[in-house]
Every structure is written in structure tokens, then in C-alpha cells.
Amino acid sequence: MHDGGVAVTAAPSPDDGLAPAELAAKYGLSVSGARPGLSEYVRQLWGRRHFILAFSQAKLTAQYSQAKLGQVWQVATPLLNAAVYYFIFGKLLGTDRGMGRNVFIPFLVTGVFVFTFTQSSVMAGVRAISGNLGLVRALHFPRASLPVSFALQQLQQLLFSMIVLFVIAVAFGSYPGPAWLLIVPILALQFLFNTGIAMIMARAGAKTPDLAQLMPFVMRTWMYMSGVMFSIPTMLADKHWPAWVMNVLQWNPAAVYMDLMRFALIDGYGQENLPHHVWAIALGWAVVVAVGGFIYFWKSEERYGRG
């Protein structure tokens, strides 16, 4: 590729008359900003793992750094959230949707926290590129670092919420048991799914920043369809709809991860509430969306940062 460098400055260079592309090829120059191959991209992304983690932690810390209570808000925010739901559903409405109060309150709070995890990953994903154009236009790094980092930030946020969730579960009579160990694989699968969807949203949001305005409505619709505040089978029991409606609702990823978490955590919420093949569905969603989202994001790598 390279002939040792012709160092004579006075004599006409043998490079004269070469087209730019030929000259570049002769000296082994590569196109600036070109998209690397998929395996090379994965390698680069892995090389940036420390940055991804540090960036997500920095974002998390920066959130509450102006507040007097500081990081206490990491736990206080989900706790207040849960308190509001307890007050409205437990005290004011007094409803338990036929589950009994000791099941319904943890059922509701689990649903809210688990859904919020996916919801905020989607919202952060939309703005991962479009909200960080300054960073994208100033420094080199595989752009997937940004959506992954934001999803990781949401995971850390959820871990604080989980502390609150444990307290509530115990307060309503669900004590820690072997089933609680299932929480780890459930969270891992949901995190995979969230990362994938954050990458899909990041590419879409980079092209159409308007999605940031639209997505809250989409997410709210999704939330009501996933049974955050009610159990899908109970809700549909008295409606004579075809069976596939219930299957579709129960197989949607948000419902799957919520139901699994409730099953693991709550004593009175048994196997009978889960759809068939629930673990296979949870795994399928995670793998398909994470791999698909990653490839979809990578395909557009060289175009992020265009004004």
C-alpha cells in the first residue's frame, strides 16, 4: 500500500496527477466519519463502556444536585409516587379490583414502577441524539453509547425505586422468598428490551425531533393498554371479546415484564395470572428488540449530527 515515502521535495512528486481517491488509497487514508462494520462497531462500543457508565451516573447525579436534600430524592421520588397511589386507590377509592388490598397496592405500585422504567427509557431515547447534538458534533465515540447510557441511567433510577417496592411488598404481607431471585433475570431482560427500544427511538428522534412531543401520548395509550392499574384477564372477563384480544394485550412487552415482576414479588399473585410461555415471550422481546434496535441504530451511524 505504501512505498516508503518519497521524500524529495524539490523534484516533482510522483504523486502529481493522482486523483484524491487514488492518493488516499496509496497512503492508506480512510474516509473520515465512515460507518465501521458491525463487529468493529461492537468492539468500539465495548471500548467505551467506562464512558457509558460514567455518563449515565453523571446524568443521574446531576438531576438532584441543586436540591437541598440532594440524592435523597432518588428514593424519595418513587416513595412519594407510591404514597399518592396508595392514598388515591387504597384510601380514597377503596378499590382493590377483586384482588384484595394486600395484593392490589403492591400490584399497582409494581406496575407503575416497571412501566415507568420502559417509558422513561423511550423518552430519553428520543432525545439521546437530538438533545445532545453538541456532544455528537464535538467528540468521537460510537453514537450508540448515548442511548445505551440513557437506558442505563433509567436502570439505576429503577434500582432506587426497587428499594421502595421491597418496603411496600413487605408492608402488605409479601415477604422475601426464593421467588424474589427471579427479579434479577426479569430486570435484565427488561433492560435489554429498553435499550433496544431506546436505540430505535434515538434514530427516529434524530431524524424527527417532533417525536419528543408526540411520544408522551403514545406512551400513555400504551400504559392504559398494558394493565398498569388493572389486571387484563379480570378486566376482559365480562366482555365477550375473542380470545386473541386478551393474548395480544398480555403478550405486549410492557405487560409481560410487569406481570413477571408481580409474580416474583407478590405472594397472592400466582402463576394463573400469567399468559402461557411467558418466559419465552419475555426473552423473545428482549433479544429481538435489542439486536434489531442495535442494527437499526448502527445503519445510520454516519448520519447522526447532521443539522
Place this chain on the structure above:
Amino acid sequence: MADPEKKAGAHVPTVIADELHIVYRVNGTRAGKGSATAALSRMLKRGSDDAERGVRKVHAVRGVSFTAYRGEAIGLIGSNGSGKSTLLRAIAGLLPAEKGKVYTDGQPSLLGVNAALMNDLTGERNVILGGLAMGMSREQIKERYQDIVDFSGINEKGDFITLPMRTYSSGMAARLRFSIAAAKDHDVLMIDEALATGDRKFQKRSEERIRELRKEAGTVFLVSHNNKSIRDTCDRVLWLERGELRMDGPTAEVLKEYEKFTGK
């Protein structure tokens, strides 16, 4: 990336720009028609092109070609908005080209890390975050941490490095940013008017550091409005005007024409 054999050659190209065009697209800027209904009707217009949908194109760089060689220090001059910074970003591969190509040896980097830092974090954490963002490893940062802090002089007036960056004066923040950015060695280095930050004492120190970086880097690009600093550091100058390459040659020649043009 720079094997010794290549360094030996005097005329080895490191950056080649080939008929490079850069276009920015800006949404929602059609003058006088900013109302919601107007925006909606534009959006609904079927099959209309960008201009009709209210997207304005800014053609910032128009067909620039040049070849930079190892060991050169190249100044970029031109009036405000002539496309200098855009060209630097395109060379660094940070802005996708509309047409044409840039070929580079290794990964050119812009000197600057501002965008990665967060005002709500302490200076200490920003040093680490900035270093990681530039692609340094944790060990490298640990190794250079004290140098970065000492260089910035942040701790000369007390223990400021453990305070959030939002509590710094603008001069202090600028000094810390420069110190972080200058901590890494670069193959092809691009400096965008970074010389003029901080007080006189810090300016001197940073000029010295830039000279050091220049020695280590293969090729240096410097954007500046200060003709003196261009004359001091560069042996070749590219003059951009309205996104077009107006002149390319030895510093003295180009600066003479440029000064005639600007009426100095």
C-alpha cells in the same frame, strides 16, 4: 496509527479533502410564517421539497479541496460565518458530508471537550467524564489527573475542584475545560480559537501547551481571527470565504492578500 516509516517521509498526505460540500438543514425558519396553522399546512403539502416545508438549507462549505501533509501546521482564516469551524468538523468526521469526501490518516480530533461536561457536577468528576469522553482509559486519566488540575490552576485559590462547576467563574471554567481537552495527545489536531481563554498568565501557559501538542501531532489545523497567532504557528494558510476556498498557500502570501481584503 503513525508507523515510524510514514513519519520519515516528508510529503506524506494525512488529510485529503475532495470537492467537499456541507449543508445544514434548519427546521421552522420560514420568515413571517411562524404560526401553527402555517406550519401545519406546510407539513401537509404532499410531495413538496424541503424549501416548501419550511426547512432552510445553509450551504456552509462549497466544494473545498486540499491535501494536507505530515508535519504541516495549517491556519484557517476567513470572516465570521465563512465555514471554518464547519470545515474542521467535517475533517474530523463529526459532520456528515453532503457531497465529496474527506480522507484522513487515523482519527483527527477537535481540541475541545465542553459539550461532554456537566455544570452540576464537581470539577473532579468532570475531569474524569471529559477524559473518558475523549476516549482516554481510566488508568490514563488517573495518571494525568493531578497534572490536569495543576495545569488549570483551579486549586490555587482553595479547594475548588470538589465544588460543582456551576460555582466557577467563567474564566475558571474555561481554564478547566482547556486543561482537560489538552491532556490527550492527538494524531491530527484541530484547534478552534482555543488560545484566548483565561487570564494572561493562563494564556501563556496554554500557548506553550499547544506548541507541545503540535510537536507530538502529525498535522495541526488552527482556526483563528488573530493573524499574529497564525503567523507564529502556521506555515500554510487556507482562506475560506462564503464556504469557498479562496486562497491556499504559504502564510505570508495568503495573509497579505487577506489583510488587503479586510482592509487592515
